[in-house]
Amino acid sequence: MPQNRKKGTTPPIWVSQNFLTSYKIINRIIRRTTLNKDDHVIEIGPGKGHITGFLIKRCRKVSAIEIDGRLYNKLTAKFKDVKNIRIYHQDFMKWKLPQSEDYKVFSNIPFCFTTDIMRKLTECKNAPSEAWLTMEKGAAKRFMGKPSESLRSLLIKPRFDLDIAYYFSREDFHPKPGVDVVLLHLKKKSQPDIPANQWFAYEQFVSKALKYGFRSLFTSKQLSRAFRQAGVQNKNITPTEILYVQWLCLFRCYWEHVLGRK
Ligand SMILES: C[S@@+](CC[C@H](N)C(=O)[O-])C[C@H]1O[C@@H](n2cnc3c(N)ncnc32)[C@H](O)[C@@H]1O
Numbered sequence: 280m281p282q283n284r285k286k287g288t289t290p291p292i293w294v295s296q297n298f299l300t301s302y303k304i305i306n307r308i309i310r311r312t313t314l315n316k317d318d319h320v321i322e323i324g325p326g327k328g329h330i331t332g333f334l335i336k337r338c339r340k341v342s343a344i345e346i347d348g349r350l351y352n353k354l355t356a357k358f359k360d361v362k363n364i365r366i367y368h369q370d371f372m373k374w375k376l377p378q379s380e381d382y383k384v385f386s387n388i389p390f391c392f393t394t395d396i397m398r399k400l401t402e403c404k405n406a407p408s409e410a411w412l413t414m415e416k417g418a419a420k421r422f423m424g425k426p427s428e429s430l431r432s433l434l435i436k437p438r439f440d441l442d443i444a445y446y447f448s449r450e451d452f453h454p455k456p457g458v459d460v461v462l463l464h465l466k467k468k469s470q471p472d473i474p475a476n477q478w479f480a481y482e483q484f485v486s487k488a489l490k491y492g493f494r495s496l497f498t499s500k501q502l503s504r505a506f507r508q509a510g511v512q513n514k515n516i517t518p519t520e521i522l523y524v525q526w527l528c529l530f531r532c533y534w535e536h537v538l539g540r541k
Pocket residue numbers: 292293296297298299300323324325326327328329330344345346347350369370371372386387388389390392
């Protein structure tokens with residue numbers, strides 16, 4: 280426990296979080312995005328406002344959500360004369376995302392909330408058209424389904440294209456993180472790979488297949504046919520060895536031949 284903290288008191292939320300303080304790096308990564316003067320951008324956890332300063336210059340509107348009261352007070356003072364920013368003193372997990380307006384997200388998020396934040400952004404009704412989020416390289420790879428697809432990657436990919444927009448050096452952060460960090464870029468697909476009316480069945484399909492295998496969903500005859508259509512040669516393949524495009528094909532077979540839907 281730090282010497283200056285009283286016994287029994289909770290640390291501020293930003294303790295052990297990694298701040299991006301180099302203006303050169305922030306400028307470089309923001310220039311790699313599509314952020315422009317027509318955009319409403321949401322920043323989760325603006326901290327001391329280093330990134331925020333760039334966003335207000337580049338975008339039409341900035342919504343910055345900061346949970347820490349001390350940082351919120353500093354931010355409101357720092358940006359008091361700026362017209363295109365609205366700062367919220369709130370927990371992002373409870374903050375209401377725009378219901379119909381188009382928006383993008385750019386954030387150096389707290390790593391401990393990566394999964395919660397990704398779920399909130401990708402599972403909501405009006406998801407961001409694009410998002411750039413710093414996160415541990417390992418977590419980014421898992422969301423991208425590398426080296427193999429996971430439940431999370433299979434639930435994100437039908438709606439979003441994912442790529443790594445930037446590989447940070449650990450020295451870019453203060454304090455230096457103990458893991459490699461990247462900027463994950465998500466781009467909403469104009470047409471999702473799974474139509475809305477099939478989504479519930481798709482969710483059930485991937486979670487059951489990953490947990491119990493394809494034989495829990497298809498008869499032997501149905502499975503042989505589905506594998507043939509998906510171009511799967513090895514009959515003993517495990518679900519984690521299946522490629523994303525093959526998952527889509529297998530689900531279509533399931534939808535048509537097992538559920539009997541068109
Ligand atoms: C990794 S720091 C990044 C700060 C700043 N964006 C930067 O790059 O220097 C994460 C920030 O998120 C804030 N934060 C943590 N949890 C939050 C939550 N649930 N909602 C909103 N802000 C949160 C922290 O207080 C901190 O300012």
